[in-house]
Amino acid sequence: MIQPAENWQAHMKLSESAAFDVAEKSLDAFKIEIPSWGFANTGTRFGKFVQPGAASTIEEKFADAAEVNRLTGSTPTLALHVLWDLPNGAADVATIRDLERRFGVRAGSINPNLFQDQEYKFGSLCNPSEDVRQQALAHVLDSIDIAKKLGSRDLSLWLPDGSNYPGTQSIRKRIGWLEEALRTVHQHLAPGQRLLIEYKPFEPAFYHTDIADWGMSSHLARSAGDQACVLVDTGHHYASQNIEQIVAWLLHTGLLGGFHFNDRRYADDDLTLGSIDPYQVFRIFHEIHAASTDGLPLDIAFMIDQSHNLKGKIEATVQTIVTAQEIWLKAALVDREQLAAHQQSCDLVAAEELFRGSFWRDVRPLAAAWRETRGLAADPLAALRDSGYVERISRERAARSSSVSSYA
Numbered sequence: 001m002i003q004p005a006e007n008w009q010a011h012m013k014l015s016e017s018a019a020f021d022v023a024e025k026s027l028d029a030f031k032i033e034i035p036s037w038g039f040a041n042t043g044t045r046f047g048k049f050v051q052p053g054a055a056s057t058i059e060e061k062f063a064d065a066a067e068v069n070r071l072t073g074s075t076p077t078l079a080l081h082v083l084w085d086l087p088n089g090a091a092d093v094a095t096i097r098d099l100e101r102r103f104g105v106r107a108g109s110i111n112p113n114l115f116q117d118q119e120y121k122f123g124s125l126c127n128p129s130e131d132v133r134q135q136a137l138a139h140v141l142d143s144i145d146i147a148k149k150l151g152s153r154d155l156s157l158w159l160p161d162g163s164n165y166p167g168t169q170s171i172r173k174r175i176g177w178l179e180e181a182l183r184t185v186h187q188h189l190a191p192g193q194r195l196l197i198e199y200k201p202f203e204p205a206f207y208h209t210d211i212a213d214w215g216m217s218s219h220l221a222r223s224a225g226d227q228a229c230v231l232v233d234t235g236h237h238y239a240s241q242n243i244e245q246i247v248a249w250l251l252h253t254g255l256l257g258g259f260h261f262n263d264r265r266y267a268d269d270d271l272t273l274g275s276i277d278p279y280q281v282f283r284i285f286h287e288i289h290a291a292s293t294d295g296l297p298l299d300i301a302f303m304i305d306q307s308h309n310l311k312g313k314i315e316a317t318v319q320t321i322v323t324a325q326e327i328w329l330k331a332a333l334v335d336r337e338q339l340a341a342h343q344q345s346c347d348l349v350a351a352e353e354l355f356r357g358s359f360w361r362d363v364r365p366l367a368a369a370w371r372e373t374r375g376l377a378a379d380p381l382a383a384l385r386d387s388g389y390v391e392r393i394s395r396e397r398a399a400r401s402s403s404v405s406s407y408a
């Protein structure tokens, strides 16, 4: 007769090997795009704390992205912001292609920039001035052209448009201008390309934002065409908003195109993913795994949108990827068949305990074992420290910038 203790151990062994299968399937397929701007010096409106190792050229951004990809094996693409990374527009495509080859990292989503130029004081695609709207549209079309030349699938569009004071703009006229512009943008997409429409409730505008939430993004995506969908930036919600419910709706309506992941405590804080509320990330990931289990067709771009002001940029990016993988794996391990049974019978505590049980499970050994079987460092953060990469680039880049300034 099997003793209860042996029985328990046999069960654990079985479940560990089954868990490793889940780790292999879920982590092999989980690719995350990192942003070029995560490696550059950024700050708040109060100032910048510069880091000697921060990337100041597109080549340095590719080099740092390649280091993150070497350590994690999961970040093959780099999101590019057109004005920051291709200041000469399509003329810079050859440079990017060359960097892709040299560093083994591909250009990812292309982000037009509609927030930097003086003309955009009262908006870009929603500006009351026809000339400014045309200028903004031309930039988006140029960005599509760049994306086509780079073979980048996704155009990731965020507008700063809005107004600061009640009564100062016609909200409805601006909706009309936006619908019209996005239809034109959509017509210029190549087959297979996608337009991802990002929303944000406030900032830089503080009274109304033209694309403030997922309902507005969904409407605009539908009115633009089949290749348009919604981009969820996790930092772009009001405090306590149920983001996983939004994700479930977008999955249900077939409109979920991608994410910009980051964490927040107050507003769009750009903090490291999972640093404030890892359970929320788990709940979002669960919705995606559940939709996949249910056979929904999914095509989701997982992207990070963070700028690290106090932490080391490469270290924080590696930490983010490792965190994302661990939470993704926790959510993959939810026994969804059992959960569905508990949900159906309204066994609330059993359902919640099963759900939370996966969240509390320490999957770090499992993730480390997966990394080792893929020839990756078991602990990417420790491997980064051991590599001396950050110290080396900090020395080299600091020396270069001081020699540049001594010539100036």
Ligand code: PSV
Residues within 6 Å of the ligand: 037, 111, 158, 198, 200, 233, 260, 268, 305
């Ligand atoms: C706006 O807050 C945003 O989330 C958009 O995605 C921009 O492209 C990005 O931040 C710039 O940092």
Ligand code: MN
Residues within 6 Å of the ligand: 158, 198, 233, 260, 305
């Ligand atoms: Mn974003």
